[in-house]
Amino acid sequence: xxHTIEGKVIVITGASSGMGEAAAKHLAQLGAAIVLGAxxxxxxxxxxxxxxxxxxxxxxxxxxxxxxxxxxxxxxxxVEKFGRVDVLLNNAGIMPLSPMDRLKVDxxxxxxxxxxxxxxxxxxxxLPHMKEQKSGxxxxxxxxxGHKIFGGSVVYSAxxxxxxxxxxxxxxxxxxxxIRTTIVxxxxxxxxxxxxxxxxxxxxxxxxxxxxxxxxxxSFARVVAFVISQPEDMDINEIIFRPTSQEL
Ligand code: NDP
Numbered sequence: 349x350x351h352t353i354e355g356k357v358i359v360i361t362g363a364s365s366g367m368g369e370a371a372a373k374h375l376a377q378l379g380a381a382i383v384l385g386a387x388x389x390x391x392x393x394x395x396x397x398x399x400x401x402x403x404x405x406x407x408x409x410x411x412x413x414x415x416x417x418x419x420x421x422x423x424x425x426x427v428e429k430f431g432r433v434d435v436l437l438n439n440a441g442i443m444p445l446s447p448m449d450r451l452k453v454d455x456x457x458x459x460x461x462x463x464x465x466x467x468x469x470x471x472x473x474x475l476p477h478m479k480e481q482k483s484g485x486x487x488x489x490x491x492x493x494g495h496k497i498f499g500g501s502v503v504y505s506a507x508x509x510x511x512x513x514x515x516x517x518x519x520x521x522x523x524x525x526x527i528r529t530t531i532v533x534x535x536x537x538x539x540x541x542x543x544x545x546x547x548x549x550x551x552x553x554x555x556x557x558x559x560x561x562x563x564x565x566x567s568f569a570r571v572v573a574f575v576i577s578q579p580e581d582m583d584i585n586e587i588i589f590r591p592t593s594q595e596l
Contacts, residue, residue: 357434360375363384367537370568371437372384372395372399381429383422384408413467416472423474435485438467447500475522486527492535492536493505494531495509496596515531516531519585528584532571533588534567538563561593
């Protein structure tokens with residue numbers, strides 16, 4: 349248990365795999381009540397049962413972050429079940445990398461919908477509760493690719509640059525409500541993210557790289573726990589972390 353995390357109500361999008369799942373497990377162990385959102389309800393239901401079986405508190409709500417009403421239901425469910433929402437971790441994201449000249453325009457649209465609109469839907473769902481509570485913490489997962497652009501990352505990077513821009517603007521605007529905002533920008537982490545790259549050569553190159561240098565998803569969980577566990581008068585605005593061997 350951690351006295352600054354224990355009892356907090358934490359909503360996590362993209363909690364069915366990778367970094368969201370790792371954060372959910374870690375924060376539950378530290379005593380938080382976790383509300384899990386993702387489309388694969390079998391995965392989040394199972395995770396909720398596992399957390400409950402080990403004495404923790406969890407609720408799973410099937411959620412597609414591109415659907416504003418579903419994200420609202422996710423956050424409202426947290427408030428209904430646990431009385432408040434202390435933290436929203438806007439973590440759901442997709443990364444179908446490809447060079448622009450391959451014109452994977454449907455994938456561009458999907459990245460914009462999940463990575464940008466999904467985060468905005470989360471903010472819209474949580475802000476009214478946090479304003480009323482006069483406290484809260486919105487954590488948005490960006491990326492090193494939200495600082496740097498590399499071959500094939502153009503649209504993905506654009507979505508993560510956008511996440512950083514809107515997080516920074518949000519940070520300034522929510523001061524009157526005592527709401528904290530944090531951007532977490534990971535480098536290479538081994539998760540399911542690369543499995544959805546549709547271009548075989550791009551997928552292979554990225555699998556080779558992340559397979560060689562990538563951190564485990566626990567790295568993200570530890571960063572998120574650190575950020576949440578700071579005293580309320582301290583607002584960690586951004587953390588970038590990378591594998592030690594990652595150059596980019
Ligand atoms: P995973 O693919 O393992 O996890 C992605 C999560 O997002 C899944 O839980 C997935 O759940 C969820 N998701 C995708 N689309 C939607 C949607 N429409 N609605 C709700 N949930 C959705 O990858 P990671 O853990 O790596 O990714 C987590 C975040 O970290 C992403 O924002 C990613 O961009 C970012 N990131 C990852 C890095 C890495 O190297 N792995 C580096 C930097 C940033 P489901 O499919 O069940 O809906």
